[in-house]
Amino acid sequence: MRLPTEDDFPSRLRSAAVTARVGLWLGVCFAVCFVTGLVSHYAQAPDHPVPFPASPVWGYRVTQGLHVVTGTAAVPLLLVKLWTVYPRLFRRPERGWRPLVLDLLERGSVLILVAAAVFQLASGLANSAQWYPWSFSFRTTHYAVAWVAIGSVLLHVAVKLPVIRAALGADVDDPALDRPAATRPGVLTRRGLLRTTWLAAGVAVLATAGSTVPLLRRVSVLAVRSGDGPQDVPVNKSASAARVTASATSGAYRLVVANGDRSIELSRSDLLAMPQSTHDLPIACVEGWSANGTWTGVPVRHLLDQVGAPRGSDVLVTSLQESGPFTTTVLHASFADDDRTLLALALGGEPLSLDHGFPARVIAPDRPGVLQTKWVARIEVRT
Template sequence: MNGPGRSSIARIPREEHFTSRLRSPAVSARIGVWLGICFLVAFVTGLVSHVTQSPSPWFPLPTRPSWGYRVTQGLHVVSGTAAIPLLLVKLWSVFPKLFARLPQGRRNQALVAVERGTIAVLVAASVFQVASGLANSAQWYPWDFRFRATHFALGWVAVGALLVHVAVKLPVIRQALTHGVDDPALDRASATGSSGLTRRGLLHSTWVAAGAAVVLSAGSTVPLLRRVSVFGVRSGEGPAGIPINKSAAAAGVVAAALSPAYRLVVRFGGRTVELTRKDLEALPQTSADLPIACVEGWSASGTWTGVRVSDLLALVDAVDQDVQVVSLQQDGAFRQATLPAHFARDPLTLLALRLNGAELAIDHGYPARLIAPNRPGVLQTKWVARLEVTP
C-alpha cells in the first residue's frame, strides 16, 4: 500500500503522486462488483424489512416461511458488514482520483463537476449507511436523526447514486473486467510502481477481510457460527436460552407485569373478555417453534407455548380483521402493533406463556407475549395487555 512521495505528504498531493499499480481500475472494478452485490442485497432486504414494519395494503406479507424475516434481516446485516472492508479498499483504490486535475474548457469542467457531485453523494451515503447500520446492529445510537426513516431514505440515495456511477463508468468497468487483473493496460499513467503485494494478493486479502468480518459477527444470527463469532453482538445466552432486546425494567413495566391485578383484555366492538394469567393457562395450549428475529440482525429460535390468538379472538366472536396488540408499556414506538388479519388467523400465531419449557421470563414478556411467524421482533409485542378488533 503506497501513497504520495515523502516530499508531498505535508502538501495536498496530486493524482500523479500516487504511484502504486494497486490503485487501478483492475482492482476497483473487481471489488466494485462485489460491493454492488452487497449493496443490492442490503437494499432489497431493507425494503422487505421496511414493508414488514410498516404493513401496507399494497404489499401484504406472507406468514410463511416462518423464518423469512430471520433470513432477510440476517442477510441485510451480513451484506452490510461484508461491504465495510470492500468499501474501504474500493475507496483506497480510487483515492488518487480525489486529487485529479480539472479538464480544460467550461463544458468539460461542468461535466466533471456533475460527475464528482454524484461521487460525493455516493461516497457520503455509502459511508453513512454502513457506519449507521453497523452501530445500530450493536444498539449504539450516537446521533440525533431518526435512524429507521433516515437509513431507509439514504438507502435509496446510495443505490440511486450507485446506478448513476455504474452508468458513467461502464466503459472503464468493461475494460477492467475483460482484461487480466495484472494487465499493464489497466495502470494509471503515473502508477507503474510495484511493491510486494500484487493486485491478485490485494484482492485475495480483501475477500478474506470481508469474509472474516462476516464470520466474526454473524454468530448472532447463524447458530453454527455462535462460538466463532468473537465480535457477535450477542453470544446467544439469555433466559430460557434466548437473548433479550429490551428489558422489562427499560420498558417500565415490571410492576404492571407482576401485578396480581393483571388482566388480558380481548375486545371486539362492545364485547369484552378479561382473562387472568390463570385463565390463559386454562385455555387450550399450543406449541410452535418460531424465531425471534430483530431488526438489528440477531435472531434465535425457540419453542413457544401459549394460546392461539385466533382462539382468543373467537371468545369475543371477532371477525377476520386486523388486530391491535397493545402492551403494558406506557410509551415507546412499539407499545402498540397491528397484527394483520391473515397473521391473526394463522394457527402458529400465539399469545405465548412459556418459552422452551420454562415460564416466560419477565424480560421475554411475562405474563404473555405475541409470537407470530415471519414477523420482525419489534412487532412481537411483549407484556400484552389488550387485543382489540374494531368492527
C-alpha cells in the same frame, strides 16, 4: 504546503483493474442490503397493501441476517475501493463540455455515494449494537438514505460503465487502464491485494454472522448477540428497562380482548385454562440476531373468536410498557388469522420469564422481533 496531485500516488495497486473487481462485489453487497432493507421496512410498516407472508417462518430471519452480514462485508470492500480511487480526487478537471459534464457527474456521484455509504454502514453497525448517539429516527432515516445510496450507485455505474467493462474483461495486471503516474509496484501484487480484500470481508462475515447462524457463534467474536439469555433466547429490553415489573407481576393483571363494543377480560389463569398450542418459531430482530424457541400459548385467532372478530381483521396489540416506539403494534390479518400466531405463555416448556414478556407476549411466524409485543395488556380489532 501544496495539495497533492495524481503524480504523488505512483502505486500500480491503485488501478481501475482492482477498483472494478472490488466495486463489483461491493455493488452486490449494496444490492442485497437494499433489497433486504426494503423487506424489513415493509414488514414494520403499519399498513400492508400486499399482505406480508407468514411463511416460511424463517423468512425474516434470513433476509435480516443477510442484511446485516452483507452490510458488514461491505465495510472492508468500501475501504479498499476508496483507497484505490483516492488519487483521482486530485486530478485536474477535464477539458471540453462533454468530458467536463461526465467528469462532474462522476465526482458528484462518488461524493454522494461515499457520504451515503459511510452513513448507512456506520449507522447500521451502531443499530446492530443498539447504540444511538443521535436524535433522529434510525428507521426512517436509514430507509431514506438507502434510496440515495442506491441511486448514486446506479449513476456511478452508468458513468463508469465503459471503464468497468474494459477492466473486468482484461487481466487484472493489464496496464491499459492504469493512470500514467501508476508505475511503481506495490507491497502486494494486485492479485495479492484482492485476495487480502476477500479474506478481510470473509473474516468480517465470520466475526458477525453467529448472531444469525448458531453454528458460527463460537467464532463470531463481534456478534451482537451470543444466543445466551433467559430460557436460551436473547433479550433486547428487560422488564426493568421497560418499567413493567410491577404491572406484569401484579395479581390484578387482566388481558383485554376487544372488538367494537364487545370485550372480555382474562387473567393469566384464564388464559392457561384455554386450549394451548405449541410451535417452534424463530424470533429475529432488526439488529440481525435471531434464535429458535418452542413457544406455547393460546392462538390469537381463538381469542379473537371469543369477541366475534371476523377473519381478515387487523389487530392492535398494546403492551404494559407505557413509553417507547413500539408500545402499540399492528398485528396484520395475515398473522392474526394464522394458527401459529400465539399469545405465548411459556417458552421451552417453562412459564415465560419476566424479561421475555410474562405474563403473555405475541409470537408470530416470519415477523420482526420488534413487533413481537411483550407484556401484552390489550388486543383490539383495528377499525
